[in-house]
Amino acid sequence: MRVLLTGGYGFIGSAVVRHLIENTRHDVLNIDSLTYAASPDAVADVAADSRYGFRQCDICDTAAVGRILDAYRPDAVMHLAAESHVDRSIDSAGVFMRTNIMGTFSMLEAVRAYWRELPPARRAAFRFHHVSTDEVFGMLGPHDPPFTEATPYNPSSPYSASKAASDHLVRAWHHTYGLPAFITNTTNNYGIWHFPEKLVPLTIINALEGRTLPVYGAGDNVRDWLFVSDHAEALVRAVEHGxxxxxxxxxxxxxxxxxxxxxxxxxxxxxxxxxPAGPHARLIRHVPDRPGHDFRYEIDPTHAERALGWTARHDFESGLELTVRWYIDHAPWWRAIRARQQASLPMGQVA
Known part of the structure; x- marks a missing residue:
């Protein structure tokens, strides 16, 4: 397939790019607007491959996206571009509304115009894959069963509300216009090339530098953790079989x-x-909880595992070991980001 992927310089998007080039025969064109969280270094190992290409583009620019679609002629679109940091959504919700809602609307309109002009066989085989989050389902209690595909939506942060809205748009474009679209929802990802404002990389980096390790509230909020390369494999299986x-x-x-x-x-x-100063856990500090902090997210992936022929390869311990080793070995990358952050907002913690 020829795959057009949005947000391929992001954490999950870059993992999908690497998986497509290293483990499949598909071509991929990455479109990314190069926001603060973009990391071209994350695809440097595959960027010279003849099956990879890049175009800088704002997904809210419907005309620009349409020109790229007409030139590249993809068989599938994987839409990953999104603002995803919950703390940032609480402080500055507007950019989340623009990128996650209006950006998805723009993508759907550009893709619909392209798709309806395809020859019948290609039109039937085409797929629009929208990548979303389990946060759209809201909060689980301590004894609630995990989320499934049938869980009602109940978002509780500006971020999750914007992603819920984008999911509804995708379903509406499928129902109203027949666009062959589907959605994947996932839980917390962790792994290599993760921007250093999120919980796992922030904790690793702060610990390596002897800084405080902030934990919201009592630290008893629960998340279901998925190693990013496992997620990338699942997403590619989805675009092939969804x-x-x-x-x-x-x-x-x-x-x-x-x-x-x-x-x-x-x-x-x-x-x-x-x-030499002692165990790293001595640096843990409990800090005031953030507004509207959901207590628990957890997914039951049974349907996806059966439908896609996929299961996660890493348990949390093995994935975490790989992640910590990677951050130790790639200090120049995150140190450069941390230096830039000194002139920006303080890095917080999210989970």
Missing amino acids: RPGGTYAIGARQPRTNLEVVRAICAVLDRLCPD
Whole structure:
């Protein structure tokens, strides 16, 4: 297939680009607007491959997206471009509304115009794959069953509300116009090339630098953790096998509290990079909780596993080991980002 992918310089998008080039025969064109979280370095190992291409483009520019579609002639679109940092959505919701809602609307309109002009066989085979989050389902209680594809929507942050709106747009374009679209919802990802404002990389980097390790509230909020390369594999399986109108909840069955995650990172670092000042866990500090902090997310991936022939390869311990080692070995990358951040907003924590 020829795949057009939005947000391919982001954390998950770059993992999909690498998987497409390294593990399939598909071509991929990455369109990305190069926001603060974009990292071209994340695809540097595959960027010279003849099956990879890049175009800088704002997904809200429908005409520009349409020109790229007409020139590239993709068989599928994987829409990953999004603002995703919950703390930022609380402070500055507007950009989330623009990118996540209006950007998805723009993509749907550009893709619909392109798709309806395809020859019948190609039109029937075409797919629009919208990548979303489990946060659209809201909050689980301590004893609630995990989310499934049938869980009602109940978003509770500006970020999750914007993603819920984009999911509804995708379903409406499928129902009203027949656009062969489907959705995947996933839980918290972690792994290599993760921008250093999120919980796992922030904790690793702060610990390596001897800084405070902030944990919201009591640290008992629960997330289901999925290694990013496993998610990338699932997304590619989905674009190959997903059915129009379908939904696939992708997870790894690896729930942990935030405090358990931070302590696990400290334990790995104690083994790999012992600190003469003492165990890294001494740096943990509980800080005031953020507004509207959902207590628990967890996914039951049974349907996706069966439909896509996929299961996560990494448990949390093995994935975390790979992640911590990667951040130790790639200090120049995150140090450059941290230096730029000094002139921007303080880096917070999200989970």
